[in-house]
Amino acid sequence: MDKDKVMRRPALLVLVRHAESLRNEAKKGSTYFADDDARSKVVGIPDHKIDLTEAGWEHALRLGSKIRERFGVFDYAYTSGYLRTNRTREGILQAYTNEEREKIELRQRMQIRERDPGYTYDMTEEEVETNFPYLRKYWETFGGFMAAPPGGESLAQMCSRVELFLDMIFRTKPRQKVLVVTHGGTIRCFRALLEHWEYDQAEKWPPGQSPKNCGVTTYQFDPFTNRLELREYNEVLA
Numbered sequence: 156m157d158k159d160k161v162m163r164r165p166a167l168l169v170l171v172r173h174a175e176s177l178r179n180e181a182k183k184g185s186t187y188f189a190d191d192d193a194r195s196k197v198v199g200i201p202d203h204k205i206d207l208t209e210a211g212w213e214h215a216l217r218l219g220s221k222i223r224e225r226f227g228v229f230d231y232a233y234t235s236g237y238l239r240t241n242r243t244r245e246g247i248l249q250a251y252t253n254e255e256r257e258k259i260e261l262r263q264r265m266q267i268r269e270r271d272p273g274y275t276y277d278m279t280e281e282e283v284e285t286n287f288p289y290l291r292k293y294w295e296t297f298g299g300f301m302a303a304p305p306g307g308e309s310l311a312q313m314c315s316r317v318e319l320f321l322d323m324i325f326r327t328k329p330r331q332k333v334l335v336v337t338h339g340g341t342i343r344c345f346r347a348l349l350e351h352w353e354y355d356q357a358e359k360w361p362p363g364q365s366p367k368n369c370g371v372t373t374y375q376f377d378p379f380t381n382r383l384e385l386r387e388y389n390e391v392l393a
Contacts, residue, residue: 163325163329163381164325164329164376164381164382164383165324165325165328165329165330165331165332165333165376165383166330166331166332166375166376167226167331167332167333167373167374167375167376168324168333168335168373168374168375168383169222169226169229169332169333169334169335169371169372169373169374170335170337170342170345170371170372170373170374171218171222171243171247171334171335171336171337171369171370171371171372172336172337172338172339172342172366172367172368172369172370173207173211173237173239173240173242173243173336173337173338173368173369174207174208174211174212174214174215174218174239174242174243174246174368174369175207175208175210175211175214175368175369176205176206176207176208176211176239176368177196177197177200177205177206177207177208178197178202178205179208179211179368180208181193181194181196181197185280186280187275187278187279187280187282187283188277188278188279188280189279189280190279190281191279193279194277194279198277199277202237202269202272202276203236203237203238203268204237204238205237205238205239206238206239206242207239207242207243207246211239211242211243211368212242212246214246214368214369214393215242215243215245215246215247215369216246216247216249216250217393218246218247218369218371218392218393219246219247219248219249219250219251220250220393221392221393222247222250222334222371222392223250223251223255225392226332226334227332228251228255228258228259228332229259229332229333229334230258230259230260230328230331230332230333231259231260231261231262231324231328231331231332231333231334232244232247232248232259232260232261232262232333232334232335232336233262233263233264233267233333233334233335233336233337234262234263234264234267234335234336234337235263235264235265235267235268235269235336235337235338235341236263236264236265236268237268237269237338240336240337240338241263241336243336243369244261244334244336247334247336259334264320264323265316266316266317266319266320266323267316267317267320267335267337267338267341268338268341269337269338269339269340269341270307270308270310270313270338270340270341271306271307271308272304272307273303273304273305273306273307273308274286274304274305274306274307275287275290275304275305275306275307287305290304290305298354298358298359299358299359300347300354300357300358300359301354310340310343310344310347310357313340313341313344314344314347314348317341317344317345317348318348321345321348321349339365339366342366342372343357343360343366345372346372346385346388349374349382349383349385350385364388364389366389367389367391369391369392369393370388370389370390370391371387371389371390371391371392372385372387372388372389372390373385373386373387373388373390374386
């Protein structure tokens with residue numbers, strides 16, 4: 156069987172969650188801010204303009220060496236266009252030589268942006284409880300995949316746009332090595348689509364499975380299944 160004739164997918168798809176951002180640092184893993192003091196450094200900054208912390212930038216630089224060593228030169232390197240994904244990609248590519256970087260096509264696609272958090276974006280836990288008292292019960296009823304935050308979008312809605320991105324790279328990037336620097340919620344959608352998850356599986360990450368900052372998830376084309384198959388998930392290489 157001629158492998159090139161059946162390969163209608165990228166040869167390699169590497170997903171990287173952005174390095175630690177200022178909001179990651181301020182929220183400390185919580186959905187909402189703990190209090191006014193916690194949000195003071197980032198309040199009023201829109202999501203697409205949130206930068207990395209100094210530690211996050213250093214992590215991206217270290218990751219670059221590991222990425223280059225493990226995967227070599229990519230054909231394409233995509234980001235969501237958000238500052239934190241652009242900066243993470245910039246840090247990763249510092250590990251490559253000028254000649255190598257010239258071979259990598261840099262692209263931005265809005266389809267792989269983070270989930271729209273809606274009106275609760277800058278709220279504390281107390282403010283959410285006060286302004287949206289129904290929200291907890293609504294979330295429990297519909298689950299973390301179907302439920303949408305007030306004014307925001309659900310993961311199910313996100314999957315629709317991530318699917319458009321996947322369709323694009325399937326059609327236009329066969330046999331290519333593709334790097335995608337994106338967001339935690341977006342990675343969940345990639346996995347749900349590529350691995351054909353049922354709704355129940357997509358509702359929440361199992362304990363300890365949430366995407367880590369600079370976590371690397373790898374899919375490789377399998378000529379026997381004619382699909383991109385998961386090889387590693389959420390590896391922290393640096």
